[in-house]
Structure formats: structure tokens, C-alpha cells
């Protein structure tokens with residue numbers, strides 16, 4: 303990763319970031335917990351706009367002549383992706399689940415950290431409704447003065463959480479959330495102590511899938527973790543996502559406490575460039591070649607169901623496995639799991655406690671150039687640009 307160089311432009315950028323971080327005036331406005339994610343089209347009709355927004359995001363896909371190419375690629379890809387959303391029931395369930403998770407989390411937070419109650423969840427999606435812009439208006443209308451940006455991607459990538467934070471920063475700088483909002487950030491939690499509970503939820507879902515196999519052969523079942531892949535160019539510039547996903551896999555296996563063989567594979571490669579491998583479909587072929595007959599596929603880098611679980615894993619890979627002579631099941635996504643919602647509340651509560659005692663833990667960072675606790679560079683608007 304390249305070191306941050308101090309330049310006049312960077313210094314002025316830092317000053318504007320610092321000005322975002324003001325002490326909130328006393329008041330009864332809610333503490334906003336802003337749940338960041340990419341989102342998905344709630345209906346098939348929203349697919350085109352979702353794709354246009356996605357291909358317009360240079361943090362995710364830097365394209366030459368992006369403003370011309372993005373609508374073109376989106377238009378060409380729309381029929382295929384529309385069909386996939388049609389096949390999974392007519393849209394993405396991510397908004398529904400994020401709302402359930404947010405409501406449940408906020409209620410628990412009021413008990414766990416009454417000092418900052420009431421807590422109100424806001425959803426800020428990057429490519430689908432509700433977009434950050436609309437969320438900003440809602441927060442401004444509510445008179446929010448204290449906000450926590452809480453990424454819903456457990457593992458950090460500049461292309462996902464980094465992109466959402468950059469969007470938040472741009473809109474914050476333009477005053478769209480109001481003038482006196484004090485922000486803090488939970489930017490990753492794949493190895494947070496609270497994630498142990500999430501591991502419990504993931505591990506429980508794996509147990510449920512394992513239970514579909516006869517007890518006599520259950521321990522031979524391969525647990526195949528599957529995460530959205532990343533272009534190798536992104537991995538090679540130091541993006542921590544692959545490392546953090548691997549750490550989550552280890553934590554879940556430890557939680558599970560079984561000696562089952564396990565592997566991590568990567569799915570959903572897009573375009574002709576080289577991406578992180580092995581691809582999930584190749585891993586299945588490899589397992590068939592060495593005579594494995596039972597597999598549980600586990601989505602590990604996304605908490606709600608989406609096209610990759612409901613279409614790619616359920617409709618494509620499970621069938622592919624069957625054709626290879628493997629009996630395969632997918633473990634459920636976390637979705638509205640109460641254990642998971644409790645984990646989200648614990649992660650947010652710990653963050654708020656650290657903030658009020660001016661400490662800085664692993665999930666507790668400021669919108670500033672450097673973390674006041676550990677001095678790592680944490681101005682994401684700068685951080686992701688410099689590491690790209």
C-alpha cells in the first residue's frame with residue numbers, strides 16, 4: 303500500500319474532512335445508524351437503473367469515458383440480469399432484510415447504549431433505492447446531529463465499503479445531511495468480537511445444512527465457502543478484502559468446531575480480466591475429481607440474500623454439483639436471523655461506547671486523516687483513492 307504523501311491538495315482535503323467532525327449540540331434528535339450497502343433492485347423494472355449506477359461507480363469499476371460507457375454497458379446487460387431477478391422472485395430482497403435488521407438492531411441498541419438513545423436506522427444504498435442522497439434528506443429533516451456510518455459488508459474492500467464511504471463523504475461535504483452532523487464509522491467487522499456471534503449464526507446455518515446428510519458421512523462433507531471475487535488488479539494493489547474474508551472463514555470454522563474439510567472459493571467474476579480464484583464452479587469440479595460426494599456451500603461475504611445466493615448458488619452451482627455427482631446444499635444467508643441482529647447491535651454498541659470514552663477499537667474510526675487511537679490512515683475518501 304502506498305504511504306500517504308502530504309501535498310497542499312491533501313492538506314486542504316484533510317481540513318474539510320476535519321470540519322465534518324464537529325461536536326453535536328445537545329438535543330433529542332435520534333442517533334442515526336446509517337446502514338451502508340450496494341443495494342439491489344426491489345423490482346425487475348429497477349434493474350436498469352441499478353446497473354447504470356453500478357457501472358457509473360469508478361470506485362467499483364474504473365472505465366475510460368465512464369459517463370458514456372456506463373449507460374451503454376448497463377443497457378446491454380439489463381435483459382440478462384432482469385431475467386435473473388425475475389427467476390429469483392421478481393427482485394432483490396436486500397431492502398426488506400436491511401430494514402428488518404436495522405429496526406431490530408436499533409431497538410436493542412436503545413437498551414444496550416441508552417446514553418445515545420433513541421437510535422434510528424437509515425438505509426443508504428449505493429446503486430438502488432434508497433440512495434444516499436434521499437437518505438441524507440431524510441436525516442436532515444429529522445434534525446440528526448450524530449450519525450454512525452455502519453457498513454453492512456463484514457469485510458472491507460475499497461470497491462464496496464470504500465465506495466459507500468466516499469459517497470457519504472462527498473454528500474456530507476456538500477452539507478446534504480445538514481451542517482452539524484458528527485460522524486463516526488464502523489468500516490469492517492469480519493474479525494470483531496461481535497462477529498463471533500455472527501459466526502455462531504453462520505455456524506448454525508451450516509449445521510442446519512449439514513444435518514441434511516446422514517450422520518454416518520456428515521463429517522466427510524466439504525464446507526465450501528463462497529465469496530464474491532475481486533479483480534486481481536484490485537487484490538494486488540493491497541485491497542484487504544481477500545485477507546479479511548479468509549479471516550472470517552477461519553473464525554467460522556473455529557466456531558463450528560468440526561473437523562470437516564473446508565475450502566474458500568470465489569464467485570461472480572465479471573468481464574475478461576483476471577479475478578481472484580479458484581472460482582466456485584472450478585472448486586466444485588476439483589472436489590468431484592478427488593471423489594468428494596457431499597458439499598455444503600456457504601456464502602460468507604454478504605449478509606442478505608441476493609442474486610449470487612438465490613440465482614448463482616441455488617440455481618446454477620447446486621445443479622452443476624449434482625451433474626458432477628455431488629449432493630450439495632447451501633447454508634442460509636443471515637437475513638433476519640435474531641442472532642445476527644443481536645451481533646449488529648453489539649458491534650454498534652461497542653462502537654458507541656468507544657466513541658463516548660474517546661477510545662478507538664477496531665471498528666471505531668473517525669472521519670479524519672488518521673485514527674486518533676492507532677494512527678492508521680482512515681480518511682476513506684483519500685485512503686481508497688491512494689490505494690487504487
Ligand SMILES: C=CC1=C(C)c2cc3[nH]c(cc4nc(cc5[nH]c(cc1n2)c(C)c5CCC(=O)O)C(CCC(=O)O)=C4C)c(C)c3C=C
Nearest residue numbers: 342362363379394459461462530532533572603608609610
Ligand atoms: C462483498 C461483496 C462484493 C464485492 C467485493 C464486489 C466487488 C465487485 N463487483 C463487481 C462487479 C459487479 N458486481 C455486481 C453485482 C453484485 N456484486 C455484489 C457484491 C460484491 N461485489 C453483489 C451482492 C451483487 C449483486 C446484487 C444483487 O442484488 O444480487 C455486478 C452486477 C451484476 C452483473 O452485471 O453481473 C457487477 C457488474 C466488481 C468489478 C467488483 C470489484 C472491483
Ligand SMILES: [Fe+2]
Nearest residue numbers: 530531570572
Ligand atoms: Fe460485485
Ligand SMILES: [Fe+2]
Nearest residue numbers: 662673675676
Ligand atoms: Fe484505531
